[in-house]
Amino acid sequence: MIVLGIESSCDETAAAVVRDGRILLSNVIASQIKDHSKYGGVVPEIASRKHMEAIVPVILQALDDAGMELSDIEGIAVTRGPGLVGSLLVGLSVAKALAFSRRLPWVGVNHLEAHIASVFLNEKAPVFPFVALVVSGGHTNIYYVENFGVFTLLGQTRDDAAGEAFDKAAKLLDIGYPGGMIIDNLAKEGNRNLLPFPRAMRDSLDFSFSGVKTSLLVHVKKHGKPSSRQDLAHLAAGYQEAIVDVLVEKTLKAAELKSATQVVVCGGVASNSRLREHFAERSAEDGIDLFIPPPVLCTDNAAMVAVVGENLLSRGKIDEFSLNAVSRWPL
Ligand code: KG4
Ligand code: ZN
Numbered sequence: 001m002i003v004l005g006i007e008s009s010c011d012e013t014a015a016a017v018v019r020d021g022r023i024l025l026s027n028v029i030a031s032q033i034k035d036h037s038k039y040g041g042v043v044p045e046i047a048s049r050k051h052m053e054a055i056v057p058v059i060l061q062a063l064d065d066a067g068m069e070l071s072d073i074e075g076i077a078v079t080r081g082p083g084l085v086g087s088l089l090v091g092l093s094v095a096k097a098l099a100f101s102r103r104l105p106w107v108g109v110n111h112l113e114a115h116i117a118s119v120f121l122n123e124k125a126p127v128f129p130f131v132a133l134v135v136s137g138g139h140t141n142i143y144y145v146e147n148f149g150v151f152t153l154l155g156q157t158r159d160d161a162a163g164e165a166f167d168k169a170a171k172l173l174d175i176g177y178p179g180g181m182i183i184d185n186l187a188k189e190g191n192r193n194l195l196p197f198p199r200a201m202r203d204s205l206d207f208s209f210s211g212v213k214t215s216l217l218v219h220v221k222k223h224g225k226p227s228s229r230q231d232l233a234h235l236a237a238g239y240q241e242a243i244v245d246v247l248v249e250k251t252l253k254a255a256e257l258k259s260a261t262q263v264v265v266c267g268g269v270a271s272n273s274r275l276r277e278h279f280a281e282r283s284a285e286d287g288i289d290l291f292i293p294p295p296v297l298c299t300d301n302a303a304m305v306a307v308v309g310e311n312l313l314s315r316g317k318i319d320e321f322s323l324n325a326v327s328r329w330p331l
Contacts, residue, residue, distance in 0.1 A: 001019075001020060001021075001074045001075055001310055001313060001314055002017060002018075002019050002025075002068070002072060002073055002074045002075075003017070003018050003019075003021070003073070003074065003075045003076070003077050003306040003309050003310045003313065004016075004017055004059070004062070004063075004073045004075070004076050004077070004098070004306065005017075005018060005077045005078070005109075005302035005303055005304070005305035005306030005307075005309060006055075006059065006076065006077070006078040006079070006091045006094060006095050006302055006305065007078075007079045007091060007111075007114075007300055007301060007302040007304075007305050008051045008055065008079065008083075008087050008088060008090045008091030009079045009081070009082070009083025009084065009087055009088055009091075009111050009300065010042060010047065010083055010084060010087060010137070010138075010300060011031065011032040011033065011035075011036055011042045011047050011050075011087075011300075012029050012030065012031050012032065012299070012300040012301070013029075013030040013032070013050070013051045013054035013055055013058050013090075013091075014027075014028060014029045014030070014058065014300060014301050014302035015028050015055075015058045015059040015061070015062035015302045016028065016062055016301060016302040016303035016305070016306050017062055017063065017065075017066035017068060017073070017306070018121070018303055018306035018307060018310065020310065021117075021120060021306070021307045021310035021311055021314075022120060022121065022125075022307075024121050024303050025065075025066035025067075025068070026061075026062045026063070026064075026065035026066035027062070027065075027296070027297075027301055027302070027303045028058050028061045028062040028065060028302075029058075029296075029299075029300070029301055029302075030054040030057075030058050032046070032047060032050045032054075033177070033178065035047075035050055036177065037176065037177045039177075040171045040177050041167070041171075041177065042084070044084045044086055044087070045086065047084055047086070047087045048084070048086035048087050048089070048090060051087050051090035051091065052090055055090055055091065055094050056094070059094070059098075062302070070098070070102060071102075073098075073102070073104065074104070074105075075104060075105045075106065075107075075309060075310065075313040076095050076098055076099050076104055076105075076106040076107075076309070077095075077106070077107055077109050077305050077306050077308060077309020077310070077312070077313070078091050078092055078094075078095035078106065078107075078108055078109065078305065078309075079091055079092075079108070079109055079110075079111045079114065079302075079305050080092060080108030080109060080110065080323065080325055080326060080329070081108075081110065081111065081325055081326035081327060081328070081329040082110075082111055082112070082138070082326065082327055082328050082329045082330075083111055083138075083325075083327065084327070085325050085326075085327050088325035088326075088327075089325050092108065092323070092324075092325050095108075096321055096323075099321075100321065105313050105318045106309075106313075106318065106319060107309050107312045107313055107317055107318065107319050108319050108323050109305045109308045109309050109312070110308070110329055110331060111300075111305075111329075112134050112139060112141070112329075112330075112331050113148070113149070113151075113308050113331060114304040114305045114307070114308050115134050115136065115266045115267045115304060116132045116134060116143070116145060116264060116266055117148070117304050117307040117308045117311075118266050118293045118297045118298070118301070118303065118304035118307065119132075119264045119266060119291045119292075119293050120307050121293065121297055121303055121304070121307060122291060122293055122294075124291070125291065126262040126264055126289070126291045127262070128145065128146055128147050129144060129145060129146045129147075129258075129260060130144075130145055130260055130262035130263065130264050130291075131143070131144055131145070131154070131251065131254050131255040131258055131260045131262070131263050131264070132145050132263070132264040132265070132266065133247060133251040133263070133264070133265045133266070133267075133270075134266055134267045135161070135162045135163065135247060135265065135266075135267045135268075135269040135270055135275075136161060136162075136163050136267035136268045136269060137161060137163035137164055137167065137178070137180075137268055137269075138161050138163070138164075139156075139157075139161050139267065140156065140157040140161045140162045140163075140207050140209075140247070140269075141153060141155070141156045141157075141331075142154045142155040142156070142205055142250065142251055142254045143331065144254070144258050144260070145264070148308065148311045148312075151331040153330070153331065154205050154254045154257075154258070155204070155205030155206045155207065155250060155254060156206060156207070157206070157207040157208065157209065158201075158206050158207065158208045159208050159209060159210040160209045160210060160213065161209075162207070162209060162243055162247060162269045163178075163180055163267070163268050163269045164209070165209035165212060165213055165243055166178070166179040166180040166183050166240075166243070166269065167179040167180065168213055169183060169213065169216055169236075169239055170182050170183055172216060172217060172220060173216075173220070173225060173226075173232065173235070173236075174225065175232070180268060180269060180271075180272060181271075183236045183239065183240055184240065184271075184272050184273055184274065186229075186232060186233050186236040186237075187233065187236040187237040187239075187240045187241075187274060188233075188237075188273070189229070189230070189233035189237075190230070190232075190233030190234040190235070190236055190237030190238070191234050191237060191238075192237040192238055192240070192241040192274075193238075193241075194234045194237070194238060195219070195234055195235060195238035195239075196238065196242075197212045197215050197216070197238050197239055197241070197242035198211045198212055198215055198242065199212075199242055199245055199246050200212070200246065201246075202246075202249075204250075205250050205253065205254050205257075207246060207247075207250065209243065212239065212242045212243065216235070216239055219235070240272070240274055241274070244272065244274050244275045244278050245278070247269075247275060248275070248278050248279050248282050249282075251263060251265070251279075252282055252283065252286055252288065255286070255288055256286070260288075261287070261288060261289060262288065262289045262290075262291065263279075263283060263288050263289070263290050263291070264291045264292070265279055265290070265291070265292045266292070266293055266298060267298060268298055268299040268300065269298075270292055270293070270295075270298040271295035271298040271299055276292055279292065
């Protein structure tokens with residue numbers, strides 16, 4: 001089945017064409033980062049308006065890149081939530097319009113499930129069951145995944161998501177938005193062991209990033225913002241290491257508790273180079289098979305939405321045209 005995926009839950013307008021839930025034929029992402037960066041975060045109304053401008057050209061580009069016409073598409077999958085409702089409604093409305101006018105089956109997809117499913121686009125994909133860490137700007141959740149649609153939440157953040165902890169640190173240090181990629185790059189020039197930041201709740205599978213954030217704030221209040229690039233890099237490296245360390249250890253602990261031999265890491269923060277490196281080292285030590293999508297499929301995209309959509313549509317699920325967007329939608 002050839003599925004058109006559509007994603008507009010936050011600040012990326014994306015469309016992709018995927019065959020049989022496995023083969024990526026095109027993947028187009030229009031980022032709004034430059035429209036939000038001067039505000040230091042996503043402004044919901046700007047996001048909705050930018051989705052409105054971008055959505056049709058992005059879909060046309062995805063069809064073009066796949067060498068297809070709309071008439072070749074056999075089903076439509078769109079992110080229904082969680083996310084910014086005004087943004088979600090843009091993708092959802094376009095998906096409904098296409099499905100209605102072409103008489104195509106269509107489904108609304110959960111964005112978190114889509115992040116997990118992005119791993120099925122890997123050449124080497126896991127088999128159920130596995131443990132998955134979804135780590136993004138809005139979520140830091142560990143799941144035991146038994147099948148599409150069958151999830152058990154094992155751990156979650158009690159305050160900020162890991163991506164938020166990166167973004168807020170970058171804002172505090174005045175080094176740009178979004179912070180994850182900026183801190184990732186800076187940290188490569190720093191010593192991660194020079195400034196030890198706290199690791200919270202070592203005995204639980206839940207996360208908390210408020211301590212590490214406060215610790216950075218206290219450091220900056222005491223010493224001021226780093227004046228040299230080298231000092232900034234040490235700070236970034238130490239801060240990043242504290243976040244990466246707990247993400248890796250808690251996920252591997254969850255795998256041990258569930259006797260799982262495969263671990264999936266996905267979501268925007270999974271594109272972090274140190275996280276990927278540390279997960280690779282520690283999984284090898286624990287004899288765990290590790291699956292992390294390439295960075296372009298870790299951050300928001302529509303290919304992952306098409307993968308979940310194909311699974312639902314091929315099992316006969318079709319949504320009603322009255323379906324609405326949802327800002328919160330736990331798995
Ligand atoms: O999955 P995503 O694109 O959107 C959400 O669903 O939230 O994740 C965006 C988050 C942002 O907080 C961003 O700072 C973070 O992912 N991120 C990174 C990196 N690239 C993106 N965090 C750490 N290192 C990166 N290289
Ligand atoms: Zn996301």
